[in-house]
Amino acid sequence: MTNHDEAVAVRPLTLAWVGRHLDVGERIVRVQVLQGGITAEMRRLTIGTRDGGTRDLVLRSFVDPFYVERADDWLNREAGALTLLAGTGVQAPGLVAVDPAAAHCEYPSLLMTHLAGRTALDDGGLEARVPLLARQLVAIHAVRPAERPPEYVALTTADTVVTPKGADAAVWAAAINVIRSPAPPYEGRFLHRDFQPGNVLFDVPPPRSADARITGVVDWAATSWGPADLDVAHCSTNLALLHGPAWGLRFAEAYEEAGGVLAAAASERLYWQVRDGLAASEEVQQVAQLWRGEGRTELTTRAVEERLDAYVTTLMDTLG
Incomplete structure (x- = not known):
């Protein structure tokens, strides 16, 4: 069941853009705001698959005017890096789609695969x-x-x-x-x-x-x-x-x-x-x-x- 209250947090044009990069029969079933970023809004999108399972993507959008001005450069760099790293031993997200100039989204955005794990900022370990x-x-x-x-x-x-x-x-x-x-x-x-x-x-x-x-x-x-x-x-x-x-x-x-x-x-x-x-x-x-x-x-x-x-x-x- 789609969580409509959270799904609307993704802006309409961006939501449609994401939808065009999903597989046939897939849909967004949950949206979670990710904390910890300074320059961009980060959201975890849970995608319902045709076989009844789920997979996760991450949506990165630059909305602050200061960062929007720099987004074209930054998102092109990130897209290039994710493409490059796919053929190496460095574990990085996989690139799904990028709209660095906000030609299709409300704001410059990048869609990528979600990696398991968490940051570790405490002294223990x-x-x-x-x-x-x-x-x-x-x-x-x-x-x-x-x-x-x-x-x-x-x-x-x-x-x-x-x-x-x-x-x-x-x-x-x-x-x-x-x-x-x-x-x-x-x-x-x-x-x-x-x-x-x-x-x-x-x-x-x-x-x-x-x-x-x-x-x-x-x-x-x-x-x-x-x-x-x-x-x-x-x-x-x-x-x-x-x-x-x-x-x-x-x-x-x-x-x-x-x-x-x-x-x-x-x-x-x-x-x-x-x-x-x-x-x-x-x-x-x-x-x-x-x-x-x-x-x-x-x-x-x-x-x-x-x-x-x-x-x-x-x-x-x-x-x-």
């Missing part, structure tokens, strides 16, 4: 998950696309960094000076560009043991070509803010233990690690709110700011 995350990122960086995605873009500048209240001004000034220098030379790799625990799915029940496994990686809208260090730095920053500064450093170690190659010089590693840490300063309130919604209620904006300050200080002490 972290020691077992970090090597899994590292091995997964090494596998992503091993992908060799026939056509490279666009070069990475570093949005943060020395002038846009937000120094946390109470932070050591001298340490932060030194960190900001690091990214005033030109980017170090690097060997390009296929990057996810937002690889972090919120975009990695683990098996259910919650992974707290050595038996944990990754079931998939989602959100490929920012795929880029650039240094492996940049992807590693991004995951390191997120782990440092979620679990403490030491875990940011541990992830870089785990990446190398898994066979990944980072910049040889400490100064070059510092550049990428600090660049991503400073980038987080502009989004602290946003990510803290997101994580609290995912159950990490202790991660207030102030708590995340303090962890970011401690992480940047640790980087400068360790690599600077």
Whole structure:
């Protein structure tokens, strides 16, 4: 039986577009809003099949004007990545359909298969998950696309960094000076560009043991070509803010233990690690709110700011 109250949450034109990409005799029987996204609306669509069973799809729609302006680029990148990854060992959603310019839907949208699993943002089982995350990122960086995605873009500048209240001004000034220098030379790799625990799915029940496994990686809208260090730095920053500064450093170690190659010089590693840490300063309130919604209620904006300050200080002490 169709859940009409939830189905109407999908806008009429988009609903019709989805319907054109279902198999004959299939219909949407349930719609569930998925939490955890910042840039787009995410919905899980349960599809009733001809044989009486069900299967799930995920609908991603950009509705905020700021993100709608960028949706054409992002959805084309994601569609290209999902198509590419279908022939690799990297578990990613399968592309069903994409409407990047909203030619058929109310808003730019992408329809993809649903992956089993859940994100794991709590401290329990972290020691077992970090090597899994590292091995997964090494596998992503091993992908060799026939056509490279666009070069990475570093949005943060020395002038846009937000120094946390109470932070050591001298340490932060030194960190900001690091990214005033030109980017170090690097060997390009296929990057996810937002690889972090919120975009990695683990098996259910919650992974707290050595038996944990990754079931998939989602959100490929920012795929880029650039240094492996940049992807590693991004995951390191997120782990440092979620679990403490030491875990940011541990992830870089785990990446190398898994066979990944980072910049040889400490100064070059510092550049990428600090660049991503400073980038987080502009989004602290946003990510803290997101994580609290995912159950990490202790991660207030102030708590995340303090962890970011401690992480940047640790980087400068360790690599600077």
